[in-house]
Amino acid sequence: MRLVFMGTPEFSVTVLDALIDAGHEIVSVYTQPPRPAGRGKKDRPTPVHLAAEAMGLDVRHPRSLRGQEEREAFADLNADAAVVVAYGLILPQAVLNAPRLGCFNIHASLLPRWRGAAPIQRAIMAGDAESGVCIMQMEAGLDTGPVLMREATPLTPHDTAATLHDRLADIGARLMVDALARLPDLTPAPQPEDGVTYAAKIDKAEARIDWTRPAIEVDRQIRGLSPFPGAWTTHGGKRLKLHLSVLTDGHGSPGTALDDALTIACGDGAVRLIRLQREGRGVQDADEFLRGHPICTADRLGE
Numbered sequence: 001m002r003l004v005f006m007g008t009p010e011f012s013v014t015v016l017d018a019l020i021d022a023g024h025e026i027v028s029v030y031t032q033p034p035r036p037a038g039r040g041k042k043d044r045p046t047p048v049h050l051a052a053e054a055m056g057l058d059v060r061h062p063r064s065l066r067g068q069e070e071r072e073a074f075a076d077l078n079a080d081a082a083v084v085v086a087y088g089l090i091l092p093q094a095v096l097n098a099p100r101l102g103c104f105n106i107h108a109s110l111l112p113r114w115r116g117a118a119p120i121q122r123a124i125m126a127g128d129a130e131s132g133v134c135i136m137q138m139e140a141g142l143d144t145g146p147v148l149m150r151e152a153t154p155l156t157p158h159d160t161a162a163t164l165h166d167r168l169a170d171i172g173a174r175l176m177v178d179a180l181a182r183l184p185d186l187t188p189a190p191q192p193e194d195g196v197t198y199a200a201k202i203d204k205a206e207a208r209i210d211w212t213r214p215a216i217e218v219d220r221q222i223r224g225l226s227p228f229p230g231a232w233t234t235h236g237g238k239r240l241k242l243h244l245s246v247l248t249d250g251h252g253s254p255g256t257a258l259d260d261a262l263t264i265a266c267g268d269g270a271v272r273l274i275r276l277q278r279e280g281r282g283v284q285d286a287d288e289f290l291r292g293h294p295i296c297t298a299d300r301l302g303e
Contacts, residue, residue, distance in 0.1 A: 208232060
């Protein structure tokens, strides 16, 4: 099948690889333009851009698809379908109509729950029992199209945004390959009107931990924002990113270390910190972290 692939982050690369392995012809890859990143603020191509370029594929990165020239260039590809995975641009109707069979999106949630930009993080932060992937036939609305296939996966108390991301990328790649093979036999199911929620983009202001909140919410915040942007607190005037925690017994003044093993009191209950990161350092397991940066009983975080 002649496909246009449209995606930007690492999540999308897994799908692109699967489509190529399945024997599809990728006539062009669309991704977001290179943007300044890193300490030098040099323009950095997206993960999809780098992967597609390494495969020798045609790569395009327009800032918009609304202009007539871009719409015509897209239509001239004469694609059978477009596969869209976390691309980052709204597709105008003319683009949606251009491929012979339409445009199909992999969305990392069980629609209609968590439409929008950050479904993986929001599912963990909300304490959902499960997440999953939907293969959706695209229309003009934000993640409102009918669903062709879906698959759920349970969320565990140890899931982070990173572990769920990888699991859903693998599920999504497999489902999309299956969906394209079965397109004539699949019946798109309209999304129900009940149960719609929106996964707003993560704001950096959400990353600072408020230790007066219940431990269950603090734990979800830490895991849901790991590894990026990373929930954070302070100790001794230095910022600490927290990458993994578990719920545990304990009570005390919020933000206070209850022992020498990183058990921290919350507004209700406590969490034990499992992986942390000091400013300018790599991520460390708790034991390694404590050897170089002890946090002792009665020390306070967040001040």
